[in-house]
Amino acid sequence: MPPSQDPFYAGLGQAVRIGTELLAALIVGGGIGWVVDTYLLATGPWGMVSGLILGSVAGVRNAYRSAQRWPKS
Amino acid sequence: MPQFESHFFSSLIFWEVVSFAMLLFLLYKFAFPGILAVLEEREKKIKDSLDQAERHRSEAERKLKDYEAKLNAASKEAEGILAAAKERAQRLLEENEQRLTAEAERIKGDATREIDHERRKAIQEIRTQTTDMALMVAEKVVQRSLNDADHRRLADEALDALAKSSVK
Amino acid sequence: MEDSPLHPFELHNFLSIHLGGLDISLNKAVIMMWVVVGLVTILMIKAGSARQLIPGKLQSLGEILVDFIRGIILDTMGKDGMRFFPLIATLFLFILFCNLIGLIPGSYTVTSQIVVTAVFACVVYGMSVVMGFVLHGAKFLGILVPPGTPGWLLPLMVPIELISQLARPISLAVRLFANMTAGHVILGVLFGLAVSGGLLIGWLPFAFTIAMNGLEVGIAFIQAYIFTVLTCVYLGDAFHLHGSEDHAH
Numbered sequence: 001m002p003p004s005q006d007p008f009y010a011g012l013g014q015a016v017r018i019g020t021e022l023l024a025a026l027i028v029g030g031g032i033g034w035v036v037d038t039y040l041l042a043t044g045p046w047g048m049v050s051g052l053i054l055g056s057v058a059g060v061r062n063a064y065r066s067a068q069r070w071p072k073s
Numbered sequence: 074m075p076q077f078e079s080h081f082f083s084s085l086i087f088w089e090v091v092s093f094a095m096l097l098f099l100l101y102k103f104a105f106p107g108i109l110a111v112l113e114e115r116e117k118k119i120k121d122s123l124d125q126a127e128r129h130r131s132e133a134e135r136k137l138k139d140y141e142a143k144l145n146a147a148s149k150e151a152e153g154i155l156a157a158a159k160e161r162a163q164r165l166l167e168e169n170e171q172r173l174t175a176e177a178e179r180i181k182g183d184a185t186r187e188i189d190h191e192r193r194k195a196i197q198e199i200r201t202q203t204t205d206m207a208l209m210v211a212e213k214v215v216q217r218s219l220n221d222a223d224h225r226r227l228a229d230e231a232l233d234a235l236a237k238s239s240v241k
Numbered sequence: 242m243e244d245s246p247l248h249p250f251e252l253h254n255f256l257s258i259h260l261g262g263l264d265i266s267l268n269k270a271v272i273m274m275w276v277v278v279g280l281v282t283i284l285m286i287k288a289g290s291a292r293q294l295i296p297g298k299l300q301s302l303g304e305i306l307v308d309f310i311r312g313i314i315l316d317t318m319g320k321d322g323m324r325f326f327p328l329i330a331t332l333f334l335f336i337l338f339c340n341l342i343g344l345i346p347g348s349y350t351v352t353s354q355i356v357v358t359a360v361f362a363c364v365v366y367g368m369s370v371v372m373g374f375v376l377h378g379a380k381f382l383g384i385l386v387p388p389g390t391p392g393w394l395l396p397l398m399v400p401i402e403l404i405s406q407l408a409r410p411i412s413l414a415v416r417l418f419a420n421m422t423a424g425h426v427i428l429g430v431l432f433g434l435a436v437s438g439g440l441l442i443g444w445l446p447f448a449f450t451i452a453m454n455g456l457e458v459g460i461a462f463i464q465a466y467i468f469t470v471l472t473c474v475y476l477g478d479a480f481h482l483h484g485s486e487d488h489a490h
Contacts, residue, residue: 017412017467020419024412029404051404058405062412065405075251076422080264082356084254087265089357092274096335099282101327107289108307109326111296 017066022059029055204228250353250422269349270357277338277351285334306334310469317473318480325476332361333469340421340461344454346432352464353421355414362413365472373479383482413471420464424457 033051037043208224254266288303296304310330314322336352343350351357373381385402386395428450435447 016420016463017416017471020412020416021408024415025405025408027411027415028407032404032407054400055404055408058401058408061401062405062408076353076355076418078252081252081254081268081270081354083263084258084265084268085270085354085356086360087260087263088271088274089351089360092278093331093335096278096281097327097331099278100285100331100334104282104285104289104303105307105327105330108285108303109311111289111293111300112304112308112311 018063021062021066022056025059025062026052026055029053029058200232204232207231250350250425252349270351270354273339273342273349273351277335277342280342281334281338306330313466313470313473317470318477321480322473322477325473329469329472332365332472333465336361336417336468337462337465340465341458343421343425344428344457344461350421350425352417353425355418358417359410359414361417361468362410365413366410366475369475369479372476373482376480377482381479381482384478409471409475413468417464417468420460424453424460428453428457 029051030048031051033048033055036047036051037045041047204225207228211224211227252268252270254268256267258265258267284299285303285306288300291297291300293300307330310333311323311326314326314329318325339351339357342348343353370381373384377383384406385399387398387402390398431446431450431453435444435450
């Protein structure tokens with residue numbers, strides 16, 4: 001069995017991935033919201049708030065997706 | 074954090090791209106083809122020997138089945154031969170017995186007939202002799218000459234009487 | 242060792258070079274990149290030139306690494322992915338050896354520089370996007386629409402998918418950078434404690450340092466592995482849009 005199919009590595013990889021997946025989506029969502037607020041529409045804090053909400057949803061989605069891939073990789 | 078001091082960025086990015094490109098070139102050109110070729114060759118070899126082993130196994134199985142079938146056929150044939158031999162022996166035995174019985178019967182019949190014949194012959198002889206003797210005795214005793222036909226009639230009468238009394 | 246635990250990440254240019262307007266001065270991180278390139282090249286070329294059916298130690302090591310990467314590619318992208326093998330293998334080996342060399346005391350962890358990991362992440366992600374558009378044209382925008390989304394949800398799902406797509410290179414870059422930095426900070430603090438603690442209790446953090454070093458080798462490996470797997474996954478996503486060609490919009 002090649003080591004890439006070893007469930008130990010696959011599982012460890014999944015575990016380490018998910019945290020950053022959440023964080024990165026949050027950063028991107030918040031960042032887009034902030035750019036919209038400050039440079040594009042001047043919509044107060046609402047751009048960033050909705051950006052963060054969308055970001056957290058996207059983060060959960062990404063984490064869910066990487067968990068779904070579990071049995072495959 | 075010192076990692077965010079931006080005045081190192083340009084040099085880091087430049088050298089990263091250069092080193093990565095160089096490494097990619099060197100490995101692509103000199104290292105990967107050899108290693109991949111060896112891996113593929115080995116995989117092929119393993120696969121080939123597995124295939125061969127599988128082939129040998131199925132062939133051996135086929136042969137075993139063949140032998141088993143042959144063995145079965147041979148044992149059936151042997152059984153048949155044995156049965157036929159037994160039957161023949163039985164038949165011979167019966168034939169022999171019949172023949173012997175018939176022979177014995179025939180011999181017995183022959184013997185009976187012969188004995189009968191001899192007995193009759195003996196009786197006839199005894200009769201003749203007795204008649205002759207009686208005639209001679211009578212001739213001598215009576216001293217009278219009777220003609221031959223008279224003698225015989227008398228003797229026969231006497232003998233019949235004798236036979237009747239002996240049969241009783 | 243009395244300085245801040247972030248001290249080992251500081252860089253000092255010791256040879257100032259300018260190419261046109263570009264500052265390409267040499268510092269410790271650059272030297273480490275060269276060392277990695279030299280080391281990986283020698284190792285892999287030596288491993289590749291033996292070509293024995295029953296491999297020696299060095300050949301085995303090279304083959305294990307190559308087979309490992311090949312396994313990742315075949316698992317995530319299938320046989321088509323093998324055309325990316327040289328790129329992905331080089332990426333894996335470069336990151337792995339940068340991570341590992343950084344563990345030697347006194348050296349420098351190139352991958353603890355966020356620009357370095359960011360460049361890798363952007364190259365990988367950029368490549369997957371370019372490849373997606375080359376292979377599928379405008380249909381590649383369908384990656385922003387998960388299969389089976391009802392029409393009224395589109396205004397919500399498209400931004401979410403856009404964010405989750407953009408989060409990919411960032412998570413790729415941040416994860417490697419953060420893990421390499423955190424591991425070395427912990428190691429540095431423990432080592433500092435061991436030195437300042439002296440003989441009496443110094444052995445305790447020292448023992449921890451050794452234990453942590455073992456853990457760090459594992460982390461160095463895992464992080465290189467994750468970076469490679471995700472590279473393959475992203476490239477594979479661009480390759481097979483939504484897992485198949487006939488997805489419903």
